[in-house]
Amino acid sequence: MVSFKRDNNPGFLDMHVKYLKRLLNEVPIDAIEVDDMYDYVGLASCGCKYCRERFKRDYNREIPSFDDNFFWGDTSKPMLYWGNYDNPAFRNFIRIKSESVANHVKLVKSTAGKIPLQTCSSSTGPIVLNTISLNLERMSPYLDFFMLENVGQNGNGVNWVPKDQ
Numbered sequence: 001m002v003s004f005k006r007d008n009n010p011g012f013l014d015m016h017v018k019y020l021k022r023l024l025n026e027v028p029i030d031a032i033e034v035d036d037m038y039d040y041v042g043l044a045s046c047g048c049k050y051c052r053e054r055f056k057r058d059y060n061r062e063i064p065s066f067d068d069n070f071f072w073g074d075t076s077k078p079m080l081y082w083g084n085y086d087n088p089a090f091r092n093f094i095r096i097k098s099e100s101v102a103n104h105v106k107l108v109k110s111t112a113g114k115i116p117l118q119t120c121s122s123s124t125g126p127i128v129l130n131t132i133s134l135n136l137e138r139m140s141p142y143l144d145f146f147m148l149e150n151v152g153q154n155g156n157g158v159n160w161v162p163k164d165q
């Protein structure tokens with residue numbers, strides 16, 4: 001039996017497990033891809049009670065108000081550029097968000113069992129991806145495959161060096 005920290009919305013996770021079990025029971029599938037395992041809205045979420053409880057439990061910290069620039073950085077910029085990485089509390093917040101996604105992938109893998117599990121992402125390198133909790137390294141222990149979908153939508157997709165900064 002695999003145990004999980006219920007750090008995301010437990011109702012949502014319960015729904016996803018029930019859906020997967022139904023899918024596996026009713027459809028003869030060879031493999032599963034769970035796509036887009038990250039927070040689309042990034043740092044604009046999540047301040048729900050479950051995330052607040054986890055931040056308190058794991059780091060003894062509170063999610064500060066949005067006007068705390070020492071935590072949130074310059075929020076006049078687009079969301080991908082928010083955050084004060086010099087602040088350990090902010091780095092802890094980034095960590096719990098990516099761990100939450102990884103725990104979700106772990107839950108999916110425990111439900112899928114031996115059926116191969118894959119995810120993919122549209123990009124993997126830029127540090128701004130921390131803001132949307134896209135961290136394939138954290139998810140990788142629970143995946144059989146992942147596709148590095150570094151294609152982008154134009155010729156810049158083959159310009160690798162800036163992708164790693």
Ligand SMILES: [Zn+2]
Nearest residue numbers: 046047048051
């Ligand atoms: Zn939350």
